[in-house]
Amino acid sequence: MSTTTVLRDPTAEAAPVRRARRTPPWSLDDITVALMDIGKMRGDEFIDRLEQLFAERGVATKRWKKPTNTRTAPVEMLQEIAEEADVVVVALSDCGSCTSCSTHDLNDLDARGVPGVSVLTEEFRSAFAGQCETIGFDGASIFVPHPVQNRTADQLYAMAENVIEDVICAITRRK
Template structure:
């Protein structure tokens, strides 16, 4: 009948210490930026604001904006391939609940393992969940970015302020600038 029991946490098949650090870009001038929105409330607006700031302050170019079909599912192969072709760096967000934080971290690790520096934005209320997902994916030290919870209830002006607060850490996560 059944030949094995599946562990829903994924811990039974955890990769052993597989680091995921892609090489940081020396500069964002002319860098192609991809924005991956996970459908959470205000994620698209926050990422758009960060993309505009990366363009105006660092000379980056937002080349692709995509939205995942489901916030809790990992980035699928066609979208991963498309973003690998179109981007030098990726900004992923927003992890504003448990499953979307876990998924955002998993996506960031996937991009990093494909050689694309990724900045993953999660709200601080779900740091434990995000860290657990990094561990499940074999990269307990994966560096995701934290923002105060919640992001979903912010108005557009507050989102713009939050984007400005996150800009320097996003830039430092994907490049040598600002380090």
């Protein structure tokens, strides 16, 4: 079997129009959700709870972790997610560089056929919107309170519990 590798477009990031995001599936039945940990400190605890909440709903998940939050994900990792998952949750951005990189990762995965959502802190709502505008992508997002690093594990778990239904709605056509 032949494998196709999709590379990033190195041209300038100035898109005249926004590309609509890929249409997500109707439900999470028989779907694998990729949980992409961008590598921010304490983000793994938030993702741990998301993973538990998906499991409680009978939804299959698979996790990936970026080597660093200040760069886009390696192409090989994006390709692996595209081959092994149906939708993606990219989390947890709480600064400018990781918001930019996560938005690119979300766009790259969408272009590979994996619709998803990025979870970011409120402080970076406008940064996400600006990044989407610049790269021409109508990305989906969910926002949680800022900051993340000084929260307890219980607080991070509660944040995940507060947004799980929004996450599910963003990665499905459920409203």
